[in-house]
Amino acid sequence: MFQFAEYKNSVYRAMNPALRVVIPILMTIIGFMHTNHLILVSLIVLVVTLLFLGKVELKTIFRYGKMLLTLIPFISIIWIFFHSGGDLLFEFYFIRIYEDGLNMAGIMALRFTSVILSIPLLLGALTQEEFVIGLRKLKIPRTVSVIITMVFKLLPTMESDMAIVKQAQMSRGIEFENIKMREKIKNYILLFVPLLTLTINRMETLSKVIECRGITYKGKKTFYKNIQFKLYDYIMLGVVIGVFSASIYLRSVV
Amino acid sequence: MSYIELKDVRFKYEFGNDEVLKGLSLSIEKGEYVVITGKTSAGKSTLSYCLNGLIPLSVDGRFRGSIRINDVNVKEAKIGDIAKQVGIVFQNPESQIYGLSVEEDIVFALENFGFDNQTIKERIDWALKAVDMEGYLLRSPFDLSGGQKQRVIIASVLALQPDIIVLDEPTAEIDPQGKSEILRILRKLNQQHNITIVLVEHDMERIIDVADRVIVMHEGKVEIDGTPKSVFQNVPRLKELGVKIPPVCELFQLLKDEGRYRGMIPVTLDEAAAIIGGVQRD
Known part of the structure; x- marks a missing residue:
């Protein structure tokens, strides 16, 4: 998205x-x-x-x-x-x-x-x-700009994860189209639970990664470009x- | 004094019921190639977080014991200071990529630590060369294969020129060819650049001939610690501990059980071939 x-x-x-x-x-x-x-x-x-x-x-x-x-x-x-x-x-x-x-x-x-x-x-x-x-350039703190970037990066990843989870659920016989609204909501819950778990895991790993790459380092920061x-x-x-x-x-x- | 020293380390995650590490003591010397193995939930990943200070400095939970890295008490240090000495690579490459180009991904850490442009450029070139990824600088990491993505991540860690790289099952989600590439790079980093490698891995067959030391974990403690040759002499015990036994060790254990072989169990194919050759000659 x-x-x-x-x-x-x-x-x-x-x-x-x-x-x-x-x-x-x-x-x-x-x-x-x-x-x-x-x-x-x-x-x-x-x-x-x-x-x-x-x-x-x-x-x-x-x-x-x-x-x-x-x-x-x-x-x-x-x-x-x-x-x-x-x-x-x-x-x-x-x-x-x-x-x-x-x-x-x-x-x-x-x-x-x-x-x-x-x-x-x-x-x-x-x-x-x-x-x-x-x-x-707009003097936004680096930590804030990295968080904003991570959110923008996360959304397309979530989109592709959702497609994978949906296909996996459909292969197990779960319908998402041409069914009653009540069933649809129930089936979408089955989709969102694994998606949420995947997303939380991804975010947890990425936050550890950026921490280990010095995002919280207090010293002077430089800009390559x-x-x-x-x-x-x-x-x-x-x-x-x-x-x-x-x-x-x-x-x-x- | 060892480079990394853990003494009686106990750790329980904030939302966990039991301690994951239960009085673990361990020391790692500079330049070693250490493989940590054991069954799921033995505490391998938690140990890897201890080795670069994520525990106790970042991961929430109850920590006891002491961790010293390069003679500094981790509790009194900052993650950033440790990150320059000990790099960490996680399992899923997709989740670890920050930049939209290989260059951006490597530059991120170097900018955070305030390196000047000339040093950044030199470090990028050096890191990409070390992982055999020259020419990929402006490529999107998302377009690369699993093995190449993981090599980009290793390059990002390597750019800080750490003394130790800890890798938590880096090949678990990668195809066999990618896996071989990663293991070849790690061997090169250890042998040519004298970087200490601590690798959490299940598949012992591919690394047994390059590792200096194998640590088998069980229920939050170090159960067996020794050279690959010494560790794999007790195959039945290793099986009990959930260790994946290389086929060559399995075969010679079978021969031993049947009383057809009495010597040391070989750990590599070359050793096995030499023994079999010897048998034929006899």
């Missing part, structure tokens, strides 16, 4: 990793700051442009983008049918749709689209090594600060 990218050259990826960590986070913050349709649409256009400039693979974008297929209808139903305010636009028995509900459903759909698309912008345009360098800020990065940093400042200004006037 959560996997970092392979190394590629592009205009976006030429930026310092620290900026590539910060930009998707800022995009998410801007998404949550605004309730204006036009600003949110502009934000989505900007994120999509960055995804394109970052040469993020389509399959990575779709992997996260498909979350919107369940999220947007769910959010829309909640806001459209359970939010009142403004003019009453539609009434049928107990169902009432108000103008504000419809408006908010649109805002939320746009907001979550920008937020969800920021995930592939973070993970699809950074290698794991660049991610760690980025966090380091330390990517310095270049002129291009300072220019891009200026652009990022400009966009974010403009976003704060627009929030106060729109």
